[in-house]
Amino acid sequence: MIEIERKYLVTSLDFLKEYSSKNEIAQGYLNSNPERTVRIRIKGDKGYITIKGIGSESGVSRFEWEKEIEIEEAKSLLKICEKGVIEKTRYEVLSGKHLVEIDVFHTENDGLILAEIELENENEAIVKPNWLGKEVTNDKRYYNSYLSQNPFKNW
Amino acid sequence: MIEIERKYLVTSLDFLKEYSSKNEIAQGYLNSNPERTVRIRIKGDKGYITIKGIGSESGVSRFEWEKEIEIEEAKSLLKICEKGVIEKTRYEVLSGKHLVEIDVFHTENDGLILAEIELENENEAIVKPNWLGKEVTNDKRYYNSYLSQNPFKNW
Numbered sequence: 001m002i003e004i005e006r007k008y009l010v011t012s013l014d015f016l017k018e019y020s021s022k023n024e025i026a027q028g029y030l031n032s033n034p035e036r037t038v039r040i041r042i043k044g045d046k047g048y049i050t051i052k053g054i055g056s057e058s059g060v061s062r063f064e065w066e067k068e069i070e071i072e073e074a075k076s077l078l079k080i081c082e083k084g085v086i087e088k089t090r091y092e093v094l095s096g097k098h099l100v101e102i103d104v105f106h107t108e109n110d111g112l113i114l115a116e117i118e119l120e121n122e123n124e125a126i127v128k129p130n131w132l133g134k135e136v137t138n139d140k141r142y143y144n145s146y147l148s149q150n151p152f153k154n155w
Numbered sequence: 156m157i158e159i160e161r162k163y164l165v166t167s168l169d170f171l172k173e174y175s176s177k178n179e180i181a182q183g184y185l186n187s188n189p190e191r192t193v194r195i196r197i198k199g200d201k202g203y204i205t206i207k208g209i210g211s212e213s214g215v216s217r218f219e220w221e222k223e224i225e226i227e228e229a230k231s232l233l234k235i236c237e238k239g240v241i242e243k244t245r246y247e248v249l250s251g252k253h254l255v256e257i258d259v260f261h262t263e264n265d266g267l268i269l270a271e272i273e274l275e276n277e278n279e280a281i282v283k284p285n286w287l288g289k290e291v292t293n294d295k296r297y298y299n300s301y302l303s304q305n306p307f308k309n310w
Binding site for chain 1: 190209218224
């Protein structure tokens with residue numbers, strides 16, 4: 001399927017007053033190349049494998065394939081991933097009819113907070129919460145695959 | 156799981172007199188690095204995603220994880236694979252209690268025929284059919300991931 005989403009910097013912690021869910025995420029890459037990203041993720045007590053292709057020119061649309069897998073399998077697969085496992089806490093907030101996912105990064109990416117909004121089409125209007133800052137959808141440095149190899153602390 | 160197998164060159168076409176199954180295979184790589192190979196395969200009317208880690212020093216044992224996926228998903232994923240999709244015909248022959256898989260390669264790897272025998276342990280004895288030649292288990296040039304980037308025609 002094609003995933004359509006916009007990504008933003010987060011400018012305050014006000015989202016902490018209104019989130020509906022919170023999960024710890026650890027994820028590594030079997031390939032961090034953005035043309036064929038292969039990601040292994042553990043989110044809470046579930047495992048996932050996700051494959052993404054290169055995005056559209058705007059960066060908003062991207063081919064994505066995902067399957068849930070056993071958490072024990074995910075742990076085994078994480079062990080053979082490239083160096084640079086990403087750890088982050090994900091909060092979910094409803095803004096208008098859209099779900100906003102906010103990632104508070106830890107360890108090597110400490111200090112970075114990003115928000116993503118998934119859309120049904122590229123031109124859909126968004127109700128922007130006041131804690132959403134600059135849009136960085138098209139900036140590949142904010143791809144988690146890039147952060148895994150070039151962590152925020154080294155920027 | 157850990158996959159234990161030995162690989163051989165095939166020296167004659169005598170296996171064609173005794174095979175029990177025959178399938179066309181097309182496979183590509185989302186990562187051809189042998190430390191974390193990610194393979195998409197279409198075999199007959201089924202699709203698979205397979206991930207392999209680095210092998211033991213002998214090359215006989217290797218971490219392997221595989222899931223069957225929808226053939227349409229496999230076709231979509233093949234499109235974002237690295238250049239160098241491998242096409243081959245696979246024959247299966249029973250030799251003693253072991254299943255032998257023989258791959259007759261096509262297109263860029265035309266002329267190459269390889270056989271693989273899956274074992275329960277590294278020291279298990281094998282009944283070698285007379286069409287099995289030199290063992291190449293530990294020669295990484297015969298990894299399909301290597302062949303996808305350095306096809307046999309260029310050797």
